[in-house]
Amino acid sequence: xxxxxxxxxxxxxxxxxxxxxxxxxxxxxxxxxxxxxxxxxxxxxxxxxxxxxxxxxxxxxxxxxxxxxxxxxxxxxxxxxxxxxxxxxxxxxxxxxxxxxxxxxxxxxxxxxxxxxxxxxxxxxxxxxxxxxxxxxxxxxxxxxxxxxxxxxxxxxxxxxxxxxxxxxxxxxxxxxxxxxxxxxxxxxxxxxxxxxxxxxxxxxxxxxxxxxxxxxxxxxxxxxxxxxxxxxxxxxxxxxxxxxxxxxxxxxxxxxxxxxxxxxxxxxxxxxxxxxxxxxxxxxxxxxxxxxxxxxxxxxxxxxxxxxxxxxxxxxxxxxxxxxxxxxxxxxxxxxxxxxxxxxxxxxxxxxxxxxxxxxxxxxxxxxxxxxxxxxxxxx
Amino acid sequence: xxxxxxxxxxxxxxxxxxxxxxxxxxxxxxxxxxxxxxxxxxxxxxxxxxxxxxxxxxxxxxxxxxxxxxxxxxxxxxxxxxxxxxxxxxxxxxxxxxxxxxxxxxxxxxxxxxxxxxxxxxxxxxxxxxxxxxxxxxxxxxxxxxxxxxxxxxxxxxxxxxxxxxxxxxxxxxxxxxxxxxxxxxxxxxxxxxxxx
Numbered sequence: 001x002x003x004x005x006x007x008x009x010x011x012x013x014x015x016x017x018x019x020x021x022x023x024x025x026x027x028x029x030x031x032x033x034x035x036x037x038x039x040x041x042x043x044x045x046x047x048x049x050x051x052x053x054x055x056x057x058x059x060x061x062x063x064x065x066x067x068x069x070x071x072x073x074x075x076x077x078x079x080x081x082x083x084x085x086x087x088x089x090x091x092x093x094x095x096x097x098x099x100x101x102x103x104x105x106x107x108x109x110x111x112x113x114x115x116x117x118x119x120x121x122x123x124x125x126x127x128x129x130x131x132x133x134x135x136x137x138x139x140x141x142x143x144x145x146x147x148x149x150x151x152x153x154x155x156x157x158x159x160x161x162x163x164x165x166x167x168x169x170x171x172x173x174x175x176x177x178x179x180x181x182x183x184x185x186x187x188x189x190x191x192x193x194x195x196x197x198x199x200x201x202x203x204x205x206x207x208x209x210x211x212x213x214x215x216x217x218x219x220x221x222x223x224x225x226x227x228x229x230x231x232x233x234x235x236x237x238x239x240x241x242x243x244x245x246x247x248x249x250x251x252x253x254x255x256x257x258x259x260x261x262x263x264x265x266x267x268x269x270x271x272x273x274x275x276x277x278x279x280x281x282x283x284x285x286x287x288x289x290x291x292x293x294x295x296x297x298x299x300x301x302x303x304x305x306x307x308x309x310x311x312x313x314x315x316x317x318x319x320x321x322x323x324x325x326x327x328x329x330x331x332x333x334x335x336x337x338x339x340x341x342x343x344x345x346x347x348x349x350x351x352x353x354x355x356x357x358x359x360x361x362x363x364x365x366x367x368x369x370x371x372x373x374x375x376x377x378x379x380x381x
Numbered sequence: 382x383x384x385x386x387x388x389x390x391x392x393x394x395x396x397x398x399x400x401x402x403x404x405x406x407x408x409x410x411x412x413x414x415x416x417x418x419x420x421x422x423x424x425x426x427x428x429x430x431x432x433x434x435x436x437x438x439x440x441x442x443x444x445x446x447x448x449x450x451x452x453x454x455x456x457x458x459x460x461x462x463x464x465x466x467x468x469x470x471x472x473x474x475x476x477x478x479x480x481x482x483x484x485x486x487x488x489x490x491x492x493x494x495x496x497x498x499x500x501x502x503x504x505x506x507x508x509x510x511x512x513x514x515x516x517x518x519x520x521x522x523x524x525x526x527x528x529x530x531x532x533x534x535x536x537x538x539x540x541x542x543x544x545x546x547x548x549x550x551x552x553x554x555x556x557x558x559x560x561x562x563x564x565x566x567x568x569x570x571x572x573x574x575x576x577x578x
Contacts, residue, residue: 333444333452336442337452340422340442340453341454341457343398343420345440346422346440346442347431347434347435347440347441347442348441348442348443348444349428349431349443350443367428370432371428371431371432371435374432374435374436375435378435378436378438
């Protein structure tokens, strides 16, 4: 059979599960006695183990960042356009590690996993996680893989929050920190969107206060609405206007006719919500949005981001997108200003884009691609 | 090495913090980092230039200088440089003020619009000067606030800015002729400035 994958794709990949037996102490005071992480790796770890890059995923991401799981796979990993041979994160130079975070729903220990103490799904009893818990679990994974220092930690949005936390928690273990479309903390408006999404889930009668699995039920419609709310805030007004405008999918406004009218954007959002609700766990969505809300880079540094970043030893690349209003360029500029005040090396670029917050995932944005690649290419391995 | 960059280097103390406003492709900062071990940041708006900076590992911040520099603290840099850029600013006087707020000293270089070739062009042809050095037409030039050496010195005087040192050069560097009649023969003027204490 001929090779069906594009040449610049990493090709066939398969996830691996790493079990951890030592308890993970969590920021909330609880601990996880046993836990697992599902991980994919791309490229080869060099003899000096100096070429490892960690990919931290965002709200709805997972370990499958690049390549294909099977030859019939319709879609590659979520960041396939930016990870692969010759791409921005060049797998012919780097050994890329991508995991599903704790609390996730794609194989790593999370609310839908079985609680070993009860033999039942964790559900609402799964501990609340914070960004630092992910970072600590990722450090344990690095230990297991024999990686003492990452050539780079890379992420967008919530993923970039993990990268910044890495730079502060394990300064000697990070050489470069790539922060894309992120913020040092969420604004009130941003938390409000997340809470509205959580309420949509919680008010679904099939939610059972988080124990829907025990009740053999799924809050699909709540999760679907939550995703619709999230998704529309990841797009820009301009981008949505260009893509959908006021186009109708069905019906008409002709006089004398009353067949139901459906705008393209309605059907698109509904489809996004429904697809998502079939593949994602509602408790994970709640957990991830809460981790986003709770994150405050400088909280423990007297609310002084400059004092916080002084702990970092790595170099930074910060990227924002002009039409991103959920993590606006202003939030990235705050990061950059704090880094300059802390005398840290930093490159900052504001990419012209109409794709909103989602821009960091979207392919064929020449300037973003070139700049990202140029920075990564300069990283010594 | 560019003549003007070579000259600027003499004014920069080693191992200090340098901000280069309108840093272009980053060559000056690269040179100052390699030669003097400074810690530098460039501010630039042109995407091509920003990419060039990244390619030579120069810290570069995308920012529009005309929108202000309020994100930089008072005296947070030892030297603030603006090389061949002040004539493109909407408010050159405000920029000068800001440079000396942010830096202990400032380096400003600009093309001298009273150079004899420019005078010749305007006098005989009656048209805005276009040269190898200043290749733009009046309608598409980024240089919206041309000044002469005399103009610049009058502004410094009026603003209470001290000229600590100055250098005037043409394409071959400096010469007695250029030094004696800078406003006629200098193509580029370079100034080291500080606040009058």
